[in-house]
Amino acid sequence: MNTGSLSPSVAVAEITLKQCFVAGLAGDALEYRRFLDGLSGHMRAYLRRRLPRAQDDVEDILQEILLAVHNARHTYHDGQPLTAWLHAIARYKLMDFFRAHSRREALHDPINADDDRIFVASDVEPADARRDISRLLDTLPDRHRLPIVFVKLQGLSVAEASRATGLSESAVKVGVHRGLKALAARIRGEA
Structure with a gap:
């Protein structure tokens, strides 16, 4: 695998996480646990940087990402970079969060709070x-x-x-x- 285009810290994470992940896919539960622990640390930092005003949601999104990675592990191909595959999953989960969060904000928007009640009461x-x-x-x-x-x-x-x-x-x-x-x-x- 060519890790020359990656920063040194990303290259180390790619190699370490990929080794643990591939060993986990082969049935090594301890290595799979190491993969999940290492991934959790990286993903938590990734999410905290991208969600500065939603720090309370980081752990929930992290759990969703870990679950998605686990459920999609069979889609990973050994020749592709692990970090790119993981980043795609994390991006989808973040988009899900942003969509849900924007819907919640729209529902609780004080400007639009009474819009659905315009015709309920009449003078x-x-x-x-x-x-x-x-x-x-x-x-x-x-x-x-x-x-x-x-x-x-x-x-x-x-x-x-x-x-x-x-x-x-x-x-x-x-x-x-x-x-x-x-x-x-x-x-x-x-x-």
């Missing part, structure tokens, strides 16, 4: 609902309408509604009950 809907409720309540007599307005819509207690309307507390309770029953019947009839 028109509450106004329409208030108008519809008002129309329905206007069909009720005061003895039913006023208790519903004060107790159910304004949140007053029965005693407070009694003082506001001049009705007895019992009349307020009956008015709420009968008024809601009448509204339900009208809504069912209109539907």
Whole structure:
């Protein structure tokens, strides 16, 4: 193998890692372990240089690369440089990370955060609902309408509604009950 075009440190890594890898492919588990340990050190440095703002992701990507190398070991041809083969696998895993990371950032982008919710809420809907409720309540007599307005819509207690309307507390309770029953019947009839 010609290692003359490689830097001295890359040439040493190529020779050492390739010897361990080829021995591992031949069944030597200890050499394969040495290959994985050596590759881990080189790949970790490679990833840290390329992911300065994603240092927390380095170990995860490293594990994905090691798994990909292991799963693709049968595709390696003895005559090709090992570092080129490893670099191709690492590049693919980095591209996968960048694609996934850019998708995550797009999903959590504060500029676009509300884009998918533009049509969920409408200012028109509450106004329409208030108008519809008002129309329905206007069909009720005061003895039913006023208790519903004060107790159910304004949140007053029965005693407070009694003082506001001049009705007895019992009349307020009956008015709420009968008024809601009448509204339900009208809504069912209109539907």
